[in-house]
Amino acid sequence: MSAHKDFVKPNEAYVASFGDKGNLPLPPSKKLLIVTCMDARINVYAELGIREGEAHIVRNAGGVAKEALRSIIISQRLLGTREIAVFHHTGCGMLTFDTAGLREQAVDEFEFLDVESDVKFLQEHPLVLPETKVTGWVYEVETGKIRQIV
Numbered sequence: 001m002s003a004h005k006d007f008v009k010p011n012e013a014y015v016a017s018f019g020d021k022g023n024l025p026l027p028p029s030k031k032l033l034i035v036t037c038m039d040a041r042i043n044v045y046a047e048l049g050i051r052e053g054e055a056h057i058v059r060n061a062g063g064v065a066k067e068a069l070r071s072i073i074i075s076q077r078l079l080g081t082r083e084i085a086v087f088h089h090t091g092c093g094m095l096t097f098d099t100a101g102l103r104e105q106a107v108d109e110f111e112f113l114d115v116e117s118d119v120k121f122l123q124e125h126p127l128v129l130p131e132t133k134v135t136g137w138v139y140e141v142e143t144g145k146i147r148q149i150v
């Protein structure tokens, strides 16, 4: 596989229109962190109207809050974010594996919770700052639409 060979040309176009984004401050201006799935069909920036410099985006298989925790702690303590939006989505490939089956393949520790449970996990976690606003969402891969669940 050599998909990487397609990087350079689009990057040249990107650099040509990069503008002053090199001057953006490090802390996200919206004080927002988004947890979402690594699913290749999801374009978080386009779907939510987020631009560079505005939010941290943490992606993993399933958009699992527990797996995102290390990044969330750094984001809050070092870079000032105070809001978390957890996104799960329809047609998630991660839901087609059962947790017990994954455990047998040595991918322990990961439970694929529903979005409400992931929000609750973050609200109750002692290392997540108590003043954090946490919301939970579902993204529909079929339509591009988002729905707030919590």
Ligand SMILES: [Zn+2]
Pocket (backbone or CB within 6 Å): 037, 038, 039, 061, 062, 063, 089, 091, 092, 093, 094
């Ligand atoms: Zn997914």
